[in-house]
Amino acid sequence: MNHFFPRLTPRLFGLLLLALASCSTTPDKRALQYLNTDGFGSRYTGNAEEENYITIGGSLSITDSYNERDLTVNVTVDIDGTVLLPELGAVHVAGLTRTEIEALLTEKYSSYYDSLDIRVSIASGQKNYFVYGEVSSEGVKTFAGDLTVFEAVMAANPDKAIANLGRVRLIRADPRDPFVITIPINEMFVGDSTYNIHVQERDIIYVPANLLGQIGNFLDTLLAPVKKVLQGLTGALNNGRRGRGGGFNNGGGGLFNIF
Numbered sequence: 001m002n003h004f005f006p007r008l009t010p011r012l013f014g015l016l017l018l019a020l021a022s023c024s025t026t027p028d029k030r031a032l033q034y035l036n037t038d039g040f041g042s043r044y045t046g047n048a049e050e051e052n053y054i055t056i057g058g059s060l061s062i063t064d065s066y067n068e069r070d071l072t073v074n075v076t077v078d079i080d081g082t083v084l085l086p087e088l089g090a091v092h093v094a095g096l097t098r099t100e101i102e103a104l105l106t107e108k109y110s111s112y113y114d115s116l117d118i119r120v121s122i123a124s125g126q127k128n129y130f131v132y133g134e135v136s137s138e139g140v141k142t143f144a145g146d147l148t149v150f151e152a153v154m155a156a157n158p159d160k161a162i163a164n165l166g167r168v169r170l171i172r173a174d175p176r177d178p179f180v181i182t183i184p185i186n187e188m189f190v191g192d193s194t195y196n197i198h199v200q201e202r203d204i205i206y207v208p209a210n211l212l213g214q215i216g217n218f219l220d221t222l223l224a225p226v227k228k229v230l231q232g233l234t235g236a237l238n239n240g241r242r243g244r245g246g247g248f249n250n251g252g253g254g255l256f257n258i259f
Contacts, residue, residue: 040173040202043081044095048127048201049145051097056081058124060093062105066115087112098122129199131156133207134163143201150188150196152205164210170197171204 039045046053054060056077062085064071075083081094088108093101101120109116127143135156149170158165165185172179183195199205209217
């Protein structure tokens with residue numbers, strides 16, 4: 001037994017590693033149900049600047065010149081993506097463009113009315129893009145359309161000292177075909193607008209740090225535990241002074257205020 005086990009150990013060890021690797025990289029059936037397989041991960045996708053599409057919470061206005069009394073409707077898209085319409089009941093419209101909704105309703109109402117001239121206008125929910133990195137205004141931004149990457153970065157107020165405007169990244173996330181491009185924003189200050197591409201909804205713009213900023217971020221990370229300890233000690237000292245009824249100066253100097 002003692003001689004047999006060492007001879008099998010390398011082989012068994014390799015099989016064990018293979019099994020562990022397969023277990024760690026293959027999601028189970030339940031996880032597969034929730035994986036994103038389409039676009040950014042939003043429920044409805046499209047390019048609103050080409051033709052806007054309606055989303056949950058958006059409003060839908062319907063008119064018909066032949067049937068003004070019956071088919072003049074203003075409704076809001078419910079959480080399940082449907083609207084309640086006369087004669088038809090619940091109709092799923094979320095994710096459809098204006099022309100698609102007009103065609104759908106014309107088809108559905110054709111069995112109720114001899115003449116139809118359905119016109120639809122939509123006011124969709126808010127569209128967004130995102131800016132992160134070395135800017136003073138990070139986070140979700142309202143996408144109003146006709147926006148260039150230069151305008152988006154400048155509106156977020158990049159840090160002039162540490163933002164690397166020569167390596168700005170624009171990311172269009174997708175599970176199958178992600179698009180990432182590095183954009184030299186700094187070249188636009190000398191007149192080259194080659195890479196001043198238009199932002200699309202759901203785009204992620206990342207402004208990285210330059211070398212100075214990277215050093216600063218590294219030092220911040222390195223000193224973070226020290227800062228916590230000093231802040232804790234400062235709080236304890238201040239609480240002790242309050243308990244003794246003594247006065248203290250919040251703006252004073254000293255070891256615990258250096259950060």
